[in-house]
Amino acid sequence: MGINIGIDLGGTNIRVAIINKNGMVEELLQEPTEVEKGHLHTIKKMVNMIHTISEGKKRIDGIGIGAPGPLDPKRGVILGPPNLPGWDEVYLVDEVSQHFSASVYLTNDANAAALAEATYGSGKGYESVYYVTVSTGVGGGLVVNGQVFQGAQGFAGEIGNMIVQRGGSQYSNLNKGALEGYASGTAIGKQAKELHDIEGGAEAVFDLVREGNEEAWQIVNDAVDYLAVGIANVTHVVNPDVFVIGGGVMNAGDLVWTPLREKVKGYVYEELVPYINLQPSSLSGDAGVIGASLLTR
């Protein structure tokens, strides 16, 4: 029996881990992505990290990589994600494969986290799990019967680009009125800066809310309301058994969770209200590497 390797390739850090059969992290290496040095530099670093972590092990059974979208999981190609500037049409699976005899798989980071949460985390035991991450951006992933539903071109779960306010404001390369432009941590920080000159991003806004600042509360409440719309919309498209929600913004606790649970109920059919099931993610930072390793099973 060899080892299963899960990799979380982020805009800031690369994390390479050995994951055991029970979905636990056995060993973990982390290094900065150094995206400014170009994709070849990062890939070389990733390959070295795999060599290091697998040294002395019998063999590598499989390597799974979770990376920011858009990407093409079928061809194993990164397609120019905002969080990996310069990675346009990068054949990541091919690049990594030539250094190892193991099979290499690629999926987007939200799908990897979704798979981990559905298999070992808060979504365990449910038939259908929609994972949502609310941090710098807003992303998601659908898992049905233990399998990621990637969609025809691998874009299932790209809910940050879902339009919740037709004709609304533009944010990064997304649609006008897209969810991410209203509900992400970035959006909260941006609103606070523009409306009330509050510096320090979403964290600072949450601190102010805890101090009783009404303006900060209004900004958070608005963002949560948009998030509730997004979750209700996903409900109307696929009606999953459970939503597992993670990401930095959700770490703000009751401040976000209490209004969110209430607001989602206001945006679904009355008959669905008793069944709305929103759970905090439970694997946090490890979901990415655990989920990526599951691609290899």
Next chain:
Amino acid sequence: MGINIGIDLGGTNIRVAIINKNGMVEELLQEPTEVEKGHLHTIKKMVNMIHTISEGKKRIDGIGIGAPGPLDPKRGVILGPPNLPGWDEVYLVDEVSQHFSASVYLTNDANAAALAEATYGSGKGYESVYYVTVSTGVGGGLVVNGQVFQGAQGFAGEIGNMIVQRGGSQYSNLNKGALEGYASGTAIGKQAKELHDIEGGAEAVFDLVREGNEEAWQIVNDAVDYLAVGIANVTHVVNPDVFVIGGGVMNAGDLVWTPLREKVKGYVYEELVPYINLQPSSLSGDAGVIGASLLTR
């Protein structure tokens, strides 16, 4: 070998059909629902129609019913749909089952049509099909690998209630800013009446567009734009291989299809543009009974 019966229970008509192994309608009965006479009257009529159509046949292998949502397919209960007034918590499957030895199944009408289109119609051969119907209301259904994905409570595909304009206008018992309030045939007729005093509903609006009426064109163009937002949103949630789109509004032809195809492309990631695949439904009026019969397989 017995027969498979498919039933389409609508607000206006009940259609009961024998469907053969190839998904063809062999015999069909249609009678008015007479919803004003109460659900017991309608159910009695449906039972009689099943007796009539199966007379002289060896046996009934299964009965599938498609009905307007909301409903609970697992319990076989109709939950008070706007198109069947007075049908609140009606145990339809139990009511029909006591008259026949065959198994009885229930799903919503859009799911039934989705299953038919995915199996025998425009969605044939695709792994994932999202069916959308645009007529009095807007509904849908997801079929993956030949199976309807009903969702945890059977509400998958209820995209008429998807919010595309947060804080927008209210329409029937749906969410404020819900898709159905902007993109349905009813919405087109209502806009035309309110804005320009055009009588005659969506049909009249389409006629005016064909005569070159600019105001009528603007109304249609707006509705199509909202529909495009809805389809793009579904793409970002599940990224299906194909959308099969039916319903009265889509019968308006190029007038609706040409701008729709263009607009959807404007609301998805650039990488997805070449793959956007919108097909007209091909089974039209028979999709309901054919799809319902497939529940029994």
